[in-house]
Amino acid sequence: MMARTTIDDVAARAGVSIKTVSRVLNDEPGVRSETRGRVREAISALSYRPSLPARSLAGRRSNLLGLVYANPSANYVFDVQSGAMARCRDAHLRLFIQSCNDRGDETVEDVLAMVDQTHVDGLVVTPPLSSDAELIAALEERRVPFVRLAPDVVGTRSPAVVMDDEEAAREMTEHLLALGHKRIGFVEGHPDHPSSRLRRSGFEAALALAGLDEDQPVEQGHNDVASGLKAGRRLLTRVDRPTAIFASNDDMAAGVIQAARELGLDVPRQLSVAGFDDSQIASIVWPALTTIRQPTYDMAFAAAGLLIDLVRGRQVPAVTRLDHQLVLRNSTGEAP
Amino acid sequence: MMARTTIDDVAARAGVSIKTVSRVLNDEPGVRSETRGRVREAISALSYRPSLPARSLAGRRSNLLGLVYANPSANYVFDVQSGAMARCRDAHLRLFIQSCNDRGDETVEDVLAMVDQTHVDGLVVTPPLSSDAELIAALEERRVPFVRLAPDVVGTRSPAVVMDDEEAAREMTEHLLALGHKRIGFVEGHPDHPSSRLRRSGFEAALALAGLDEDQPVEQGHNDVASGLKAGRRLLTRVDRPTAIFASNDDMAAGVIQAARELGLDVPRQLSVAGFDDSQIASIVWPALTTIRQPTYDMAFAAAGLLIDLVRGRQVPAVTRLDHQLVLRNSTGEAP
Numbered sequence: 001m002m003a004r005t006t007i008d009d010v011a012a013r014a015g016v017s018i019k020t021v022s023r024v025l026n027d028e029p030g031v032r033s034e035t036r037g038r039v040r041e042a043i044s045a046l047s048y049r050p051s052l053p054a055r056s057l058a059g060r061r062s063n064l065l066g067l068v069y070a071n072p073s074a075n076y077v078f079d080v081q082s083g084a085m086a087r088c089r090d091a092h093l094r095l096f097i098q099s100c101n102d103r104g105d106e107t108v109e110d111v112l113a114m115v116d117q118t119h120v121d122g123l124v125v126t127p128p129l130s131s132d133a134e135l136i137a138a139l140e141e142r143r144v145p146f147v148r149l150a151p152d153v154v155g156t157r158s159p160a161v162v163m164d165d166e167e168a169a170r171e172m173t174e175h176l177l178a179l180g181h182k183r184i185g186f187v188e189g190h191p192d193h194p195s196s197r198l199r200r201s202g203f204e205a206a207l208a209l210a211g212l213d214e215d216q217p218v219e220q221g222h223n224d225v226a227s228g229l230k231a232g233r234r235l236l237t238r239v240d241r242p243t244a245i246f247a248s249n250d251d252m253a254a255g256v257i258q259a260a261r262e263l264g265l266d267v268p269r270q271l272s273v274a275g276f277d278d279s280q281i282a283s284i285v286w287p288a289l290t291t292i293r294q295p296t297y298d299m300a301f302a303a304a305g306l307l308i309d310l311v312r313g314r315q316v317p318a319v320t321r322l323d324h325q326l327v328l329r330n331s332t333g334e335a336p
Numbered sequence: 337m338m339a340r341t342t343i344d345d346v347a348a349r350a351g352v353s354i355k356t357v358s359r360v361l362n363d364e365p366g367v368r369s370e371t372r373g374r375v376r377e378a379i380s381a382l383s384y385r386p387s388l389p390a391r392s393l394a395g396r397r398s399n400l401l402g403l404v405y406a407n408p409s410a411n412y413v414f415d416v417q418s419g420a421m422a423r424c425r426d427a428h429l430r431l432f433i434q435s436c437n438d439r440g441d442e443t444v445e446d447v448l449a450m451v452d453q454t455h456v457d458g459l460v461v462t463p464p465l466s467s468d469a470e471l472i473a474a475l476e477e478r479r480v481p482f483v484r485l486a487p488d489v490v491g492t493r494s495p496a497v498v499m500d501d502e503e504a505a506r507e508m509t510e511h512l513l514a515l516g517h518k519r520i521g522f523v524e525g526h527p528d529h530p531s532s533r534l535r536r537s538g539f540e541a542a543l544a545l546a547g548l549d550e551d552q553p554v555e556q557g558h559n560d561v562a563s564g565l566k567a568g569r570r571l572l573t574r575v576d577r578p579t580a581i582f583a584s585n586d587d588m589a590a591g592v593i594q595a596a597r598e599l600g601l602d603v604p605r606q607l608s609v610a611g612f613d614d615s616q617i618a619s620i621v622w623p624a625l626t627t628i629r630q631p632t633y634d635m636a637f638a639a640a641g642l643l644i645d646l647v648r649g650r651q652v653p654a655v656t657r658l659d660h661q662l663v664l665r666n667s668t669g670e671a672p
Contacts, residue, residue: 075410116385285620285621
């Protein structure tokens with residue numbers, strides 16, 4: 001093994017003090033750009049990689065951020081961690097990712113243990129953990145900087161990155177109404193996710209505006225294909241069968257399409273189906289799903305950026321809202 | 337903020353030396369089970385969480401393992417990291433996950449920088465990185481303990497966890513032959529993945545045994561839905577159209593089903609389609625895919641376990657092979 005390059009080697013080569021090297025590493029102001037360039041050249045030439053533990057124990061920032069999740073959706077987790085990792089890479093930081101799945105009551109203990117052990121400078125907290133009041137309170141008490149993704153309540157002490165679930169659901173419902181549908185079923189998402197409530201309320205708002213808010217059938221789902229299939233069967237075997245079904249996420253919409261197929265109903269000729277998220281599945285099912293593109297990667301990228309600012313003592317906005325997009329594919333069409 | 341509990345507090349409460357606490361934390365032998373119990377009780381009562389950086393700088397193990405990936409499949413990455421994380425949790429270790437996506441030539445530099453900065457004790461290296469000769473050589477030179485998942489070559493200095501891709505592909509081909517198919521198309525996987533070659537060779541071995549090895553149509557794919565769709569179109573517009581298509585992974589099989597639908601071919605009545613992996617997609621497409629269940633989670637779980645043994649100086653087998661499973665669903669049927 002080669003001897004490790006130290007900060008002294010970098011300082012010597014660049015002809016500056018250790019303190020200056022440290023400032024450049026931390027993106028701190030007060031270093032002339034010519035000097036900064038010389039230090040970066042020395043870092044690169046010597047392949048210098050500051051040891052995170054050494055920095056951490058020296059009482060400085062560890063330059064390690066954390067991301068916690070408790071979500072069974074592979075697509076969601078992958079997008080979230082890819083976005084946060086990319087932002088950390090841009091800032092020469094590292095991201096520690098921790099799953100808190102299946103821990104139930106131990107979530108708070110679990111996250112705090114991770115913070116203590118790894119010395120992360122702060123956390124990106126993803127849903128549904130971002131709406132876990134006990135966890136939020138514990139992090140505030142411990143003064144761990146954190147940014148919440150898609151929480152139920154915004155405008156509190158910790159910043160949040162959100163999209164407008166209610167507005168997006170309203171747009172999708174209006175799309176279905178514009179196609180002439182008057183009887184639209186809704187499959188509601190998992191009760192633990194605050195977005196479920198918002199999406200339903202957007203659905204209802206659009207119907208109310210169209211004077212169709214009475215008596216539209218709603219079924220409870222749990223964000224997975226199986227619950228979408230069951231909800232679809234219930235909706236499609238009603239005497240007053242809907243001509244369109246809006247499912248609160250793509251997985252459940254895929255289940256609704258399966259239910260339609262079982263019952264011999266053609267999508268979209270006899271039944272329009274809409275989803276939400278634009279996950280990988282949306283393009284794979286047949287017909288491809290009309291859905292809402294949730295900017296998961298971008299939201300995580302933004303959250304990590306806000307966290308970096310927070311850790312560096314900068315002011316950040318309480319709420320950052322990212323745009324969604326209505327994606328029209330082949331699963332929706334004119335009412336029969 | 338509360339003061340951190342230290343190892344001294346634990347030792348005092350348990351009435352043992354710091355060295356004994358350290359032994360218990362590291363699962364080292366030489367501590368009586370009654371003493372071990374007392375130490376564990378004190379650790380739990382005091383919520384003691386050893387600082388990974390402190391351990392690392394003290395020249396001991398960091399109790400942090402690493403996992404590196406460079407794979408665009410959300411399902412694969414999610415399963416791999418879930419399996420490795422679960423094994424680490426069992427052993428009271430933590431897992432640092434790093435994506436090396438889109439870095440091309442910088443992969444080696446990227447992984448070594450991560451090792452240097454985080455002080456991980458060792459690495460789980462996932463495909464296709466596990467077959468990157470340059471990376472493997474660099475890790476060996478640096479004496480970083482590592483375990484490879486599904487590499488091209490096994491029986492080298494670093495242990496490997498594999499499944500038998502060739503045998504699995506042979507079984508799937510035999511399943512199609514048993515259904516009476518005599519003209520079977522194959523969609524080969526991404527050329528960077530060693531499993532692609534093995535799966536094709538299993539396909540060919542089964543055909544050879546049945547005396548059908550001449551002239552079966554093969555198309556190149558790239559492990560994604562789009563390339564499966566293209567390959568499917570090419571295979572299904574041939575004059576001598578196959579009655580079955582075996583795609584080297586589920587995403588490509590989903591693409592083949594889309595191609596069949598475009599051409600008005602019923603699956604499985606007019607065309608049988610088989611996949612490989614049993615990813616989430618296999619149960620979502622319609623008809624649900626007959627496929628091979630690749631034990632991704634279990635392989636990663638096993639790899640992390642081997643790495644823990646390696647780091648602790650124990651002997652581990654050069655090759656650990658896990659069982660796959662033929663999963664029969666609705667996309668395959670009798671030859672027309």
